[in-house]
Amino acid sequence: MKSEAALAVSYLRRTGHGDLYIGAPGGGMSRVHLADDDAKARFVTALLKAKCEPGEELELFGEPVAALAGPARARLRRRIAALSPIVGLITNLNVWENVSLAAAYHGTPPLEGVAAMAGDVLSAFGYEARPFLARLPDGLAPLEAKLAELIRLLAAAPELAVVDALQDGLSGAERPRAALFESELRARLPQATLLFVDSKEEDS
Amino acid sequence: MLQSLREIEGGVRLSLAFAARLGQLRRAPVLDSFLRQVYFTGVTASTGVVLRASALGVLIIAITMDVLDADVDLAVKILLLVVFREIGPLAAAVVVILRSGTAMSAEMAMMRVSGQTRALRYLGIDLYDYLVVPRVAAAMLATLVLTVYVQCLAVLGGLALSPFIINASFTELTGRLFELFTPVDFFYSTVKAVLFGFAIAACCCYHGLNPPEVTQNAVPKVVTRAVTQSAMLVLTINAVFAYVVFGILFFGLVTAKV
Numbered sequence: 001m002k003s004e005a006a007l008a009v010s011y012l013r014r015t016g017h018g019d020l021y022i023g024a025p026g027g028g029m030s031r032v033h034l035a036d037d038d039a040k041a042r043f044v045t046a047l048l049k050a051k052c053e054p055g056e057e058l059e060l061f062g063e064p065v066a067a068l069a070g071p072a073r074a075r076l077r078r079r080i081a082a083l084s085p086i087v088g089l090i091t092n093l094n095v096w097e098n099v100s101l102a103a104a105y106h107g108t109p110p111l112e113g114v115a116a117m118a119g120d121v122l123s124a125f126g127y128e129a130r131p132f133l134a135r136l137p138d139g140l141a142p143l144e145a146k147l148a149e150l151i152r153l154l155a156a157a158p159e160l161a162v163v164d165a166l167q168d169g170l171s172g173a174e175r176p177r178a179a180l181f182e183s184e185l186r187a188r189l190p191q192a193t194l195l196f197v198d199s200k201e202e203d204s
Numbered sequence: 205m206l207q208s209l210r211e212i213e214g215g216v217r218l219s220l221a222f223a224a225r226l227g228q229l230r231r232a233p234v235l236d237s238f239l240r241q242v243y244f245t246g247v248t249a250s251t252g253v254v255l256r257a258s259a260l261g262v263l264i265i266a267i268t269m270d271v272l273d274a275d276v277d278l279a280v281k282i283l284l285l286v287v288f289r290e291i292g293p294l295a296a297a298v299v300v301i302l303r304s305g306t307a308m309s310a311e312m313a314m315m316r317v318s319g320q321t322r323a324l325r326y327l328g329i330d331l332y333d334y335l336v337v338p339r340v341a342a343a344m345l346a347t348l349v350l351t352v353y354v355q356c357l358a359v360l361g362g363l364a365l366s367p368f369i370i371n372a373s374f375t376e377l378t379g380r381l382f383e384l385f386t387p388v389d390f391f392y393s394t395v396k397a398v399l400f401g402f403a404i405a406a407c408c409c410y411h412g413l414n415p416p417e418v419t420q421n422a423v424p425k426v427v428t429r430a431v432t433q434s435a436m437l438v439l440t441i442n443a444v445f446a447y448v449v450f451g452i453l454f455f456g457l458v459t460a461k462v
Contacts (some may be wrong), residue, residue, distance in 0.1 A: 001341055045375065048326050074328070076328075077328065078328055082326070086319065086322065086323075086326070087322070087323045087326045087327070088318070088319060088320065089322065089323075090315070090320050091314075091318070091320065091322070092311065097233075101233055101327065101329065102327040102328060102329065103334075104231070104232045104233045105231055105233050105234070105327075105328075105329050106231075106328060107231075156327075
């Protein structure tokens with residue numbers, strides 16, 4: 001796999017049926033359709049862990065991850081965030097606690113900024129911030145849960161935002177509203193690389 | 205055998221990690237989690253269950269005094285040696301195991317099975333910092349406070365009940381209690397209560413984070429293991445502590461003469 005500095009993601013997986021290569025240019029928006037859920041889970045997990053399994057090669061922001069030491073890998077991970085079933089909400093925390101957990105734990109960004117951003121995003125989707133943020137994840141509809149995850153992702157302000165299976169589990173009425181996620185992401189993370197990932201199994 | 209060794213190793217690692225990360229309590233979400241756990245383990249337990257545990261202490265005093273035909277001295281010694289030093293910490297530990305140990309292990313096993321611990325890792329949040337440290341620290345504090353609470357209620361109950369069983373007034377018994385009470389009684393039960401809290405929470409956290417399989421079926425297994433092993437740990441600590449403090453420290457090595 002050739003290293004291309006302009007690529008935010010360069011992923012190669014060798015399988016018995018041939019090679020799977022995914023490349024995403026830095027700062028742009030890419031859509032990746034994978035053959036099945038297993039391939040999708042492997043790809044998203046490799047990105048989130050900044051680590052590749054045997055048979056995989058991964059470069060993030062032009063840096064091969066295979067030989068990275070622990071701290072360097074952790075630094076790289078901090079530049080990536082995902083809206084994915086793999087990174088679901090914590091069920092015993094309300095939406096605000098879920099959204100602000102990482103910011104409160106790491107001490108950055110300031111919670112006031114997160115609260116303001118959450119209010120803006122929620123109002124764009126027609127929700128009142130205070131009651132929505134006080135709800136527990138188990139009481140959220142699929143789109144609402146994804147919205148909470150979107151706010152959490154935006155709060156992390158990543159350089160690489162992975163949106164995994166956005167339409168999965170949504171009703172026919174919710175799907176058009178999910179399209180708004182893309183514009184919110186683009187507007188609030190203008191410099192970031194956006195990677196929308198889904199599988200053909202979901203589409204069918 | 206191998207599994208037992210693994211569990212001991214895991215428990216020791218978890219304990220060392222807890223000691224090394226105690227400073228993480230300064231972080232806001234960790235402190236929130238700590239306060240929440242103190243509330244669930246300590247405050248909510250302080251009404252029904254602990255009152256019943258204290259009543260059990262009073263009952264034991266009443267029966268023992270009646271059976272032994274106790275005088276003032278013996279009555280107060282029973283209160284101090286049995287109720288204050290032994291029953292208080294043990295009753296608090298039983299309450300913590302039954303109410304919080306079960307909840308802690310089930311909650312963590314559920315988080316592990318449903319992938320929520322993985323989500324925390326991807327958010328850059330250390331599981332020890334966020335899940336283990338606040339729970340263990342809170343269980344230590346809550347067990348200590350519950351122990352003092354049970355001790356006070358049981359001893360007061362015993363003092364109030366004793367005049368009906370033996371020929372002594374409440375004032376006489378109280379006066380004798382203060383004469384016989386030594387700082388050792390206090391430190392002995394305090395240190396033991398803190399150790400009980402630590403052992404219970406560390407054991408439950410360890411099992412919660414290490415289920416035998418990553419399926420829903422593992423949750424009841426985790427809870428059973430956590431509760432059984434916490435109870436065994438508490439009894440072992442109690443026995444070792446009693447032997448070390450009263451066997452070696454005060455009387456030298458205890459030997460049996462036939």
